[in-house]
Amino acid sequence: MVQILMIYLASIVYVVMASCFFHEWLVFFLADQDMDSEQRLFSIVILVIATLLWPIVVPFAYLELLKFHKKHKNTVDLLVNIPKTGSHDE
Numbered sequence: 001m002v003q004i005l006m007i008y009l010a011s012i013v014y015v016v017m018a019s020c021f022f023h024e025w026l027v028f029f030l031a032d033q034d035m036d037s038e039q040r041l042f043s044i045v046i047l048v049i050a051t052l053l054w055p056i057v058v059p060f061a062y063l064e065l066l067k068f069h070k071k072h073k074n075t076v077d078l079l080v081n082i083p084k085t086g087s088h089d090e
Contacts, residue, residue: 014055021058022051 029035029043050057069076 018051018054021054
């Protein structure tokens with residue numbers, strides 16, 4: 001009984017996370033106005049594959065993000081520490 005419950009719980013988490021990733025990635029793809037229809041179709045196919053395989057894709061994407069951050073650490077730190085102007089919190 002506990003094993004079945006764990007399988008259902010894992011399945012629910014998988015589907016919820018997949019739908020969240022799909023939505024975020026779809027918004028990202030649709031915002032790119034430079035793609036033609038053929039590239040957009042190919043991107044949607046890749047999006048579906050990446051969504052189905054998100055437990056593999058996300059850790060690799062995170063590793064790439066870390067590598068990028070290490071390579072461009074000074075620039076990233078400058079952008080993160082830019083003081084916000086026009087703030088009404090003062």
